[in-house]
Amino acid sequence: MFIVTAEQMRAVDEHTIQKLGIPAASLMENAGRAIAEEVIRMCREGDVDRRSEQHACWNDVNGKRAHTGPGDRPAHGGDIIADPALVMEQPGDQQWYMLIGKGNNGGDGLVAARHLVEAGLGVTLVYADAPDALRGEAAVQRDAAAQIGIPALVHGREAVDFSRCTGIVDALLGTGSRGAPRGAYAALIEAANDSGKPVVSADVPSGLNADTGEVYEPCIQARVTVCLALLKRGLVQYPGASAAGRIVVRSIGIPARLAPEHGPSVRLLTEEVLRSALRVDTGRLRAPDGHKGTYGHVLLAAGSLPMSGAGLLSAKAALRAGCGLATWALPAALLPHVIGTVPELMLAAAADGDSGEWNAASADAVLRLAESRDVLATGPGLGRFKGDTDWLRRLWQHSDRPLVIDADALNMLADAGPTGPRDWGKRSAATILTPHPGEMGRLLGMSTPEVQRDRIGHAARYAREQGVTLVLKGARTVIATPSGEAYINTTGHAGMATGGAGDVLTGIIAGLLAQGLNAEQAAAFGVFLHGQAGERAALLRGDPASLLAGDIVDAL
Ligand SMILES: NC(=O)C1=CN([C@@H]2O[C@H](COP(=O)(O)OP(=O)(O)OC[C@H]3O[C@@H](n4cnc5c(N)ncnc54)[C@H](O)[C@@H]3O)[C@@H](O)[C@H]2O)[C@@H](O)CC1
Numbered sequence: 388m389f390i391v392t393a394e395q396m397r398a399v400d401e402h403t404i405q406k407l408g409i410p411a412a413s414l415m416e417n418a419g420r421a422i423a424e425e426v427i428r429m430c431r432e433g434d435v436d437r438r439s440e441q442h443a444c445w446n447d448v449n450g451k452r453a454h455t456g457p458g459d460r461p462a463h464g465g466d467i468i469a470d471p472a473l474v475m476e477q478p479g480d481q482q483w484y485m486l487i488g489k490g491n492n493g494g495d496g497l498v499a500a501r502h503l504v505e506a507g508l509g510v511t512l513v514y515a516d517a518p519d520a521l522r523g524e525a526a527v528q529r530d531a532a533a534q535i536g537i538p539a540l541v542h543g544r545e546a547v548d549f550s551r552c553t554g555i556v557d558a559l560l561g562t563g564s565r566g567a568p569r570g571a572y573a574a575l576i577e578a579a580n581d582s583g584k585p586v587v588s589a590d591v592p593s594g595l596n597a598d599t600g601e602v603y604e605p606c607i608q609a610r611v612t613v614c615l616a617l618l619k620r621g622l623v624q625y626p627g628a629s630a631a632g633r634i635v636v637r638s639i640g641i642p643a644r645l646a647p648e649h650g651p652s653v654r655l656l657t658e659e660v661l662r663s664a665l666r667v668d669t670g671r672l673r674a675p676d677g678h679k680g681t682y683g684h685v686l687l688a689a690g691s692l693p694m695s696g697a698g699l700l701s702a703k704a705a706l707r708a709g710c711g712l713a714t715w716a717l718p719a720a721l722l723p724h725v726i727g728t729v730p731e732l733m734l735a736a737a738a739d740g741d742s743g744e745w746n747a748a749s750a751d752a753v754l755r756l757a758e759s760r761d762v763l764a765t766g767p768g769l770g771r772f773k774g775d776t777d778w779l780r781r782l783w784q785h786s787d788r789p790l791v792i793d794a795d796a797l798n799m800l801a802d803a804g805p806t807g808p809r810d811w812g813k814r815s816a817a818t819i820l821t822p823h824p825g826e827m828g829r830l831l832g833m834s835t836p837e838v839q840r841d842r843i844g845h846a847a848r849y850a851r852e853q854g855v856t857l858v859l860k861g862a863r864t865v866i867a868t869p870s871g872e873a874y875i876n877t878t879g880h881a882g883m884a885t886g887g888a889g890d891v892l893t894g895i896i897a898g899l900l901a902q903g904l905n906a907e908q909a910a911a912f913g914v915f916l917h918g919q920a921g922e923r924a925a926l927l928r929g930d931p932a933s934l935l936a937g938d939i940v941d942a943l
């Protein structure tokens with residue numbers, strides 16, 4: 388599933404209308420109808436009385452449990468499948484308030500109102516602006532609603548009291564919204580939130596930045612968001628993802644495949660995308676006649692005295708991800724401390740003059756060890772040491788192995804200079820960086836909140852400019868490729884925010900690279916697997932908060 392910016396959505400809309408000749412009125416009709424169907428579904432299934440369903444929502448977007456409308460039940464011979472609007476035999480005294488903005492989002496709300504009236508629901512329109520402010524298709528819908536006799540209030544002219552309504556449809560602001568909601572829009576959003584009634588948002592919750600996921604003050608807190616045509620970036624990035632509630636993406640006649648023609652290709656990372664777009668074929672990872680050499684050898688340069696566990700977690704994760712062999716290189720004096728901790732692991736001592744410090748263990752020693760291995764990963768538990776940026780630069784410039792860079796090695800990279808490591812030259816093999824938002828901020832020279840304000844945008848730009856594959860960790864991890872594509876992960880949970888989880892991810896990605904996956908595949912599949920293992924581990928433990936990074940490795 389493609390994820391678009393507001394501008395990209397506008398361009399795809401225009402293409403559909405201008406080049407394909409599909410009338411704008413048809414798209415708006417489909418949009419409004421999709422919104423009405425969701426409201427009707429909620430009424431039929433009693434969803435309006437239920438409290439928040441934050442957990443279920445993501446699975447809907449994932450397509451695992453997507454709502455498919457009235458035909459959910461398999462049809463049998465002789466069945467009569469009726470339109471949802473005609474099967475609401477007992478709509479009861481359902482009263483829905485429709486908040487109508489003056490743009491096309493409001494037009495969608497007006498179409499939905501017509502369909503809800505047809506289904507027998509009580510509907511009241513609440514215009515944010517005087518109705519004559521509406522233009523084009525939205526004005527056509529305003530007139531149709533008036534002809535049918537749908538009651539209407541205008542904010543500021545009549546009092547609006549939500550206390551007696553069943554639910555609210557938010558069709559105030561969509562992708563044409565700019566900045567924080569103003570005037571009547573802000574007042575209606577606040578009143579809707581204060582009412583405690585379930586809100587169904589049309590396209591995006593009003594008050595959300597559809598591109599970045601930033602929520603303005605105020606922003607609708609939706610129970611359900613019926614996202615139209617293509618998933619918007621702001622709905623998959625926090626805090627916007629929380630404001631959206633359960634997300635239902637509905638096709639309205641705009642071909643989704645047009646999205647990459649009009650902007651960057653950003654996709655939701657699902658099993659389907661891994662198989663089709665990324666061509667990850669797990670069935671081919673293990674050849675029936677393979678031996679340990681077939682599945683690759685990871686060299687991990689990691690760990691220090693206070694953080695030796697990071698190296699252990701990474702190395703173990705690489706093995707659990709399926710590589711044939713893993714060697715952990717560390718300063719020679721540290722080696723006796725870790726012997727036997729993971730018996731499957733090989734250890735390589737980097738001469739350190741008996742100091743136990745990386746500053747005495749040369750980059751050339753690591754390069755020599757890497758020559759006979761397939762992948763080099765570095766960073767977990769490494770710490771900072773004198774001359775470390777030069778140490779990393781040598782690995783960058785002289786290793787022809789795929790290189791995974793994490794943790795403190797990313798901080799060394801941040802010291803490469805204002806234009807970033809691209810000044811060190813183009814590497815002959817792939818480079819994968821796995822920063823958390825703080826490390827990403829140091830790479831970009833900005834604060835962590837600034838990074839979080841537009842995770843997809845920053846990750847995609849950095850990957851393209853620096854020619855690397857970038858994994859921006861955190862809720863909804865972003866995987867960005869040097870060619871400008873991005874994937875947003877759907878697996879994992881907040882219980883995985885625990886020390887060492889990142890070291891595990893580095894090991895998984897390195898282990899997958901060793902088995903022959905390319906950088907894009909290894910990064911995306913690695914992130915996906917890491918999240919799945921975290922979900923599994925939380926189930927086994929019964930409580931996500933008690934999860935340890937080692938549990939993730941065990942659940943792989
Ligand atoms: N072909 C299309 O363009 C389609 C558009 N669709 C709907 O149209 C929406 C986009 O419509 P529009 O581009 O008309 O824009 P919107 O309906 O999102 O709203 C734009 C209007 O709100 C005002 N506004 C903007 N920011 C504001 C703020 N912060 N506070 C108060 N008022 C503000 C602007 O003056 C403008 O008139 C989509 O989200 C979707 O719901 C759908 O009908 C499907 C087809």
Ligand SMILES: [K+]
Pocket residue numbers: 492557558559560561588589590591592593
């Ligand atoms: K809206």
